[in-house]
Amino acid sequence: MRWVVGNWKMHTTPSEAAALARQLREVLAPLVVAHPEVRVVVCPPFTSLEAVRHVLLGSPIAWGAQNCHEEVQGAYTGEVSARMLHELGCTVVLVGHSERRRYAGEDDGRIARKLRRVLEFGMMPVLCVGETLAERRAGYTEAVLERQLRCSLAGLPEGAWNRLLIAYEPVWAIGTGVAAEPEQIAGAHAFVSGVLRDLGAPAAVPILYGGSVNAENVRRILAQPTVWGVLVGTASLDVAQFCDIVRAAWEVPCC
Numbered sequence: 001m002r003w004v005v006g007n008w009k010m011h012t013t014p015s016e017a018a019a020l021a022r023q024l025r026e027v028l029a030p031l032v033v034a035h036p037e038v039r040v041v042v043c044p045p046f047t048s049l050e051a052v053r054h055v056l057l058g059s060p061i062a063w064g065a066q067n068c069h070e071e072v073q074g075a076y077t078g079e080v081s082a083r084m085l086h087e088l089g090c091t092v093v094l095v096g097h098s099e100r101r102r103y104a105g106e107d108d109g110r111i112a113r114k115l116r117r118v119l120e121f122g123m124m125p126v127l128c129v130g131e132t133l134a135e136r137r138a139g140y141t142e143a144v145l146e147r148q149l150r151c152s153l154a155g156l157p158e159g160a161w162n163r164l165l166i167a168y169e170p171v172w173a174i175g176t177g178v179a180a181e182p183e184q185i186a187g188a189h190a191f192v193s194g195v196l197r198d199l200g201a202p203a204a205v206p207i208l209y210g211g212s213v214n215a216e217n218v219r220r221i222l223a224q225p226t227v228w229g230v231l232v233g234t235a236s237l238d239v240a241q242f243c244d245i246v247r248a249a250w251e252v253p254c255c
């Protein structure tokens with residue numbers, strides 16, 4: 001199984017999102033139907049979810065959300081719950097994206113609660129982990145990954161492990177146009193796998209890579225045997241590039 005997840009971030013109004021989803025459906029739906037081993041998911045802003053759902057319903061392209069609140073409902077002005085996203089047909093929810101950690105001050109404890117809430121409502125969390133440039137330069141990459149993984153995943157019920165994706169996204173590679181080198185990705189993925197095993201993951205949990213993935217570098221990245229797929233930001237807004245990336249997901253053999 002391969003995964004291509006598009007993160008549209010704070011781009012697209014509902015009408016723009018619907019137009020983008022329509023183009024993706026037109027080009028990608030027949031290809032994705034022919035390659036059921038590849039899962040394609042797009043994550044528009046909350047306000048565009050209904051419009052995207054309307055366009056993609058009945059197609060092989062799924063949709064998900066970029067975040068959710070850790071509580072089910074209540075006096076949390078401006079927040080959106082997993083329960084609401086579930087009713088909108090979301091299949092995945094990004095949890096702990098570095099932009100949430102950085103700009104919204106999300107800590108590991110909160111991310112752990114969000115992740116459990118997403119699971120409770122039958123959706124797949126995509127737990128994003130990754131080090132900053134300063135942390136990498138100081139030699140703390142593994143320590144950071146281990147802390148993020150342990151805090152979010154310790155004590156996870158056994159049945160939850162096969163309903164979870166991890167995205168290794170080095171912060172220095174996100175939105176910079178400079179993706180991590182395949183060897184850096186392979187190293188980080190191997191380390192993540194080891195921590196997951198240590199935490200009790202019964203089987204291989206899919207680990208994606210994210211950070212400046214584009215049509216030009218995706219094949220090199222997917223050629224790493226540890227990479228189950230990609231989380232794509234900027235390039236997911238460009239129909240031609242995103243389609244190329246999806247094509248690479250079945251053209252590059254899984255190891």
Ligand code: PGA
Pocket residue numbers: 007169173174175176177210211212213231232233234235
């Ligand atoms: P990018 O974003 O592809 O624009 O680097 C990736 C992400 O933030 O998930």
